[in-house]
Each structure stands twice: as structure tokens, then as C-alpha cells.
Amino acid sequence: MQDHVVIVGTGLAGYTTAREFRKHAPDARLTLLTADDGAAYSKPMLSNALRKGQTPAELVQSDAEAMAEELQADVLTGVDVRAIEVNTRQLVLEDGQLEYDRLVLALGAEPLPPPLDDQSEGRLHQVNNLQQYRRFREALGDEGRVLIVGGGLIGCEFANDLIDSGYGVDLVYPEALPLAGLIPAPAGEALARSLKDAGVRLHPGETVDRVRPHGDGIAADLSGGKGVRASLALSAVGLRPKTELAEEAGLTVDRGICVDRYLRSSDDSIFALGDCAQVEGYSLCYVAPLTNAARSLAKTLAGEPEAVHYPVMPVTVKTSCCRIVAWSPAAKARGTWQHDGTDGDLRGEFRDRQGDLLGFYLTGSRIRERMELSRAMAPLISASGA
Ligand SMILES: Cc1cc2nc3c(=O)[nH]c(=O)nc-3n(C[C@H](O)[C@H](O)[C@H](O)COP(=O)(O)OP(=O)(O)OC[C@H]3O[C@@H](n4cnc5c(N)ncnc54)[C@H](O)[C@@H]3O)c2cc1C
Known part of the structure; x- marks a missing residue:
């Protein structure tokens, strides 16, 4: 019986691992599972697609069928993995089970719930995958104003992309300066100046208390007493690695699924990488770390164990104004x-x-x-x- 490698997740982490694995193990049995439609796309493009004139459909590089052909693998879409039975090495699916010999968890992260009273009737969006982005773009239409909740990397990038594309933007964040978790004051001041010069209305030191429908759009109450009206709202208040499956299976979990430098979890036959993983203590939700991890993991899965190398991988913020x-x-x-x-x-x-x-x-x-x-x-x- 051939060794069966199963990868859960077809984001950049899952597909990059599969591509790298195929270079070392052209004949191995490989299955990928995903809860979504399995479209291959570059997630960082979601926050600069507007100014590049790209529609959500144009962001799709390959569909699941083309990926299955390229990878010579089964790619099962719309499949929600419910549980991992580590003793029998099986995944519990909605309507059946799937056996694995080695399992790779590439489950990603999920947006934190917006910390506000959301009465918006679906007009408060979150964007962490292509489906959510499709809904956001449909709701956005060709003109209007967007209220962005959160001044981190994703909030600032969307503010820049929207303002460059002719939309109005209100950016609300509790810190004194945008991107406060990544850069100190002089750089934050330069970014705030550039966003403001570009036309973004900044609301530092404020939170959004409530979002409710107002005409065709929304009205928001800010903590300082101001009101903001917009066509829709986008919450970008942070991400949380998806760890529930691993935790329920008894794997060691901290901020992410804990893995060693071989990307191996506390169970010898289960590996993790990408946004869901915490590699030797590092939980880095960026592309460069997952690319390094995928290259090493592919070799390990193919029987040539290789420890991951993490150099310092600086973050590039896609704010073209600064x-x-x-x-x-x-x-x-x-x-x-x-x-x-x-x-x-x-x-x-x-x-x-x-x-x-x-x-x-x-x-x-x-x-x-x-x-x-x-x-x-x-x-x-x-x-x-x-
Ligand atoms: C708007 C935006 C802009 C970004 N810009 C940058 C940037 O410029 N540079 C950078 O380095 N990083 C950027 N990032 C971060 C980067 O995109 C992510 O780190 C990376 O894409 C994560 O990939 P992943 O494969 O780990 O997770 P994901 O892409 O989230 O994939 C997770 C996969 O797991 C599947 N899944 C989850 N749970 C289950 C389940 N129970 N059953 C079945 N399938 C499941 C999902 O369906 C999906 O296929 C950005 C992120 C966002 C949101």
C-alpha cells in the first residue's frame, strides 16, 4: 500500500507544499481537501486588486480541476474537515472518513470578530479569502465611501487601495497612529500624513461602538461621540490562527498549532504550516515564512528530512502612498x-x-x-x- 499524504487547506501554504512535494515525490499518493472552492490565488493581491483594475475572477490563477491536473492529486473541494482521529489516522468529514499516513494542516487563520455592536444587516464585511472579497466587491459597487475598522496592515492597505480607486475612506483605530503594532512613531506619522494627503479621513484614538443601516448604507457611532456615514464597513481588527481541529485532536496548541523545525506537531505523523502554525515559537502570518516552510516540509514528507530555515523576513506594506x-x-x-x-x-x-x-x-x-x-x-x- 502506498503512503498517503493528505493536505488540509488549499491556500498558499497547502498548494505551495503540494507543488514542492511533487518535485521530490512525483509518484506519491496525494490528496488535498478544502472547505472552499479550491481556486488558487495570491491572497496578498486582495488588498491592491482595485487599483490594479483586477476583478475577483481575474485573481484566480487556476481552478481546483486545473490544480488537480497540475499536481496529479485528488483535490476535494467544499469539504469541511470536522475532526482528526489520531489513533486511527483518519479525518472525519461531513459524510465519511478519509485515511492518511501523513497529514499536513494548512488551515490558515480567521478574522477576529469585530468588537462592536453590529446591527448592520450584512453591511459590515471582513476579507480574509477570495469568497469574502467577492462579496465585498459586489457590495462596493463603482462608487461610495467605506468605513474601515482597524488601522493595522490590512486596514491601511485597503484604505490606500480604495482611496486610489476613487472611493471615500474613513479609517478608525484606537491607537494614536496607524500600523502601531509594526512600526514606531516616526514611520507611523509618515504613513498617517500620506494617507491623509491622499484623502483618507483618519480617526485615531477612536473605536467604533455600533454600526447600523442608514438608507442604502450604514451609520456608525464612534467612541468619541462622532458619527460616520458610509456605503459599507470593513472590519480589519486582526486574525486568529485556526487551531480548533488540532486542539480537539489533542495536539499541542499555543497561539498556533505548535510544530518543531521539521514542521512536525506533537503527533509524529501530523505537520502544520502557514497562518495556522506556530513554528518553534514563531507565529508569522505572512507569505515568506510559509514558502520557506513548504520547501523544507516537502523534502521531509518525501523522506529527506530538512529543518526549516527562517531568516529575518521583513514585512512589505503595500501602501503605495507611503x-x-x-x-x-x-x-x-x-x-x-x-x-x-x-x-x-x-x-x-x-x-x-x-x-x-x-x-x-x-x-x-x-x-x-x-x-x-x-x-x-x-x-x-x-x-x-x-
Ligand atoms: C488582504 C490581505 C493582504 C495580505 N497581504 C500580504 C502581503 O502583502 N504579504 C504577505 O506576506 N502576506 C500578506 N497577507 C497574509 C498572507 O496572505 C497569508 O499569510 C497567507 O495567504 C496564508 O495562507 P494559508 O495557506 O496559511 O491560509 P489560507 O489562505 O487562509 O488557507 C486556508 C485553507 O484551509 C482551508 N480550511 C480551513 N479549515 C478547514 C477545514 N476545517 N476543513 C477543510 N478546509 C479547511 C480553507 O478552505 C483554505 O483552503 C495578506 C493577507 C490578507 C488577508
């Missing part, structure tokens, strides 16, 4: 920031007392210095185990 590349220091890191530059062309370095670089940001023309700074930092996980 280009930003950043790697924020760990929350517990001790050190000080030094800032350099003028206007929108800034460089900041966070160093400890020994002078070691622990974080940085670059904006505007300075983003070309990213490689120099990334290379100056120690890798997060070294493949050699150092």
Missing part, C-alpha cells in the same frame, strides 16, 4: 530606536546595548536598504540548529 518595509523587534526585546531621514524617506534601527540590530523600518526611497539590514540580523531559526 512605501514601508519593517521588521518589528520582539515584544520583550530591550533596546532603543534610532531614527534617520527626512519627510517620507526614513530609516529606523532598534538596537540592544551590545549594538545588535533587533528590528528596523524603512520608508519611501530608503526601502532599498532592506537587504543590508535584514542580513545584519541573526536568523530566527537556523537550519543548522544553531
Whole structure:
């Protein structure tokens, strides 16, 4: 009997793993399962598709059938995995079971529920996958104003994309500056200035208490007493790795599904990567980490175990009005920031007392210095185990 590798999830993590695996194991039995329609697309494109003039349909690179052909695999769509029975190595599906020898969890993350009184009757959207984006674009139409709740990476990118595409935007966030979780004040000020100059109405230090229908659109009550009217609202208040399946199966779970440098969970035959995984303590919901993980995992699954290498992988923020590349220091890191530059062309370095670089940001023309700074930092996980 052939070893059966099963991957749950056909996002970038699932499909990249499958593609890499095929390079090393052309004949292995491979099945992919997904709750969605299995369309292959690049999720980062969701927050800059409008200004690139792309419709949701144009974002689809291949449908599930074409992916099955390319990967020489079974791709089962619309299948919700209900449970994992680790003792018998079976997945429990809505109408049956599927056996695996090795299982890869590439389940992604889900948006946190908007922390507000939502009476909007479906006019408050969240976008973390292509189906949600299709609904958002349908509701958006060709003109109007969007209230964005949350000034993190996704909120700021959508604000930039919408304003560039002729929509009005109100951006509400409780912090003093946008992107406060990623960049310090000078860079946040540069971004706030650029968004404002582009026409975005900023509401720093505010939260949205309530969203309700108003005519064809919505009315929102902000914590400071102001009201905002818009065509619709978009909540972008953060993501939570999908860990329930793993937790119920008894796997070790923290912020994400805990895996070692071989992407192996607390069960030897179950692996995890992408937004759902916490790799040696790192829960990084970005493309570069999952790409590195997929390459190593593919070799491990093919019988040539390879530990993942995580260099510093700075985050590129797709705000065209103020280009930003950043790697924020760990929350517990001790050190000080030094800032350099003028206007929108800034460089900041966070160093400890020994002078070691622990974080940085670059904006505007300075983003070309990213490689120099990334290379100056120690890798997060070294493949050699150092
Ligand atoms: C708007 C936006 C912009 C972004 N921009 C960037 C960027 O510029 N750069 C960057 O590096 N990162 C960016 N990211 C993050 C990046 O896109 C994600 O880290 C990455 O796409 C996650 O891929 P994934 O495969 O882990 O998860 P997902 O793409 O979420 O895939 C999860 C898969 O698991 C399936 N699934 C889940 N539960 C079940 C179940 N129980 N049964 C069956 N199937 C299940 C789903 O159907 C889906 O197929 C952005 C994210 C968003 C939302």
C-alpha cells in the first residue's frame, strides 16, 4: 500500500507544499481537501486588486480541476474537515472518513470578530479569502465611501487601495497612529500624513461602538461621540490562527498549532504550516515564512528530512502612498530606536546595548536598504540548529 499524504487547506501554504512535494515525490499518493472552492490565488493581491483594475475572477490563477491536473492529486473541494482521529489516522468529514499516513494542516487563520455592536444587516464585511472579497466587491459597487475598522496592515492597505480607486475612506483605530503594532512613531506619522494627503479621513484614538443601516448604507457611532456615514464597513481588527481541529485532536496548541523545525506537531505523523502554525515559537502570518516552510516540509514528507530555515523576513506594506518595509523587534526585546531621514524617506534601527540590530523600518526611497539590514540580523531559526 502506498503512503498517503493528505493536505488540509488549499491556500498558499497547502498548494505551495503540494507543488514542492511533487518535485521530490512525483509518484506519491496525494490528496488535498478544502472547505472552499479550491481556486488558487495570491491572497496578498486582495488588498491592491482595485487599483490594479483586477476583478475577483481575474485573481484566480487556476481552478481546483486545473490544480488537480497540475499536481496529479485528488483535490476535494467544499469539504469541511470536522475532526482528526489520531489513533486511527483518519479525518472525519461531513459524510465519511478519509485515511492518511501523513497529514499536513494548512488551515490558515480567521478574522477576529469585530468588537462592536453590529446591527448592520450584512453591511459590515471582513476579507480574509477570495469568497469574502467577492462579496465585498459586489457590495462596493463603482462608487461610495467605506468605513474601515482597524488601522493595522490590512486596514491601511485597503484604505490606500480604495482611496486610489476613487472611493471615500474613513479609517478608525484606537491607537494614536496607524500600523502601531509594526512600526514606531516616526514611520507611523509618515504613513498617517500620506494617507491623509491622499484623502483618507483618519480617526485615531477612536473605536467604533455600533454600526447600523442608514438608507442604502450604514451609520456608525464612534467612541468619541462622532458619527460616520458610509456605503459599507470593513472590519480589519486582526486574525486568529485556526487551531480548533488540532486542539480537539489533542495536539499541542499555543497561539498556533505548535510544530518543531521539521514542521512536525506533537503527533509524529501530523505537520502544520502557514497562518495556522506556530513554528518553534514563531507565529508569522505572512507569505515568506510559509514558502520557506513548504520547501523544507516537502523534502521531509518525501523522506529527506530538512529543518526549516527562517531568516529575518521583513514585512512589505503595500501602501503605495507611503512605501514601508519593517521588521518589528520582539515584544520583550530591550533596546532603543534610532531614527534617520527626512519627510517620507526614513530609516529606523532598534538596537540592544551590545549594538545588535533587533528590528528596523524603512520608508519611501530608503526601502532599498532592506537587504543590508535584514542580513545584519541573526536568523530566527537556523537550519543548522544553531
Ligand atoms: C488582504 C490581505 C493582504 C495580505 N497581504 C500580504 C502581503 O502583502 N504579504 C504577505 O506576506 N502576506 C500578506 N497577507 C497574509 C498572507 O496572505 C497569508 O499569510 C497567507 O495567504 C496564508 O495562507 P494559508 O495557506 O496559511 O491560509 P489560507 O489562505 O487562509 O488557507 C486556508 C485553507 O484551509 C482551508 N480550511 C480551513 N479549515 C478547514 C477545514 N476545517 N476543513 C477543510 N478546509 C479547511 C480553507 O478552505 C483554505 O483552503 C495578506 C493577507 C490578507 C488577508
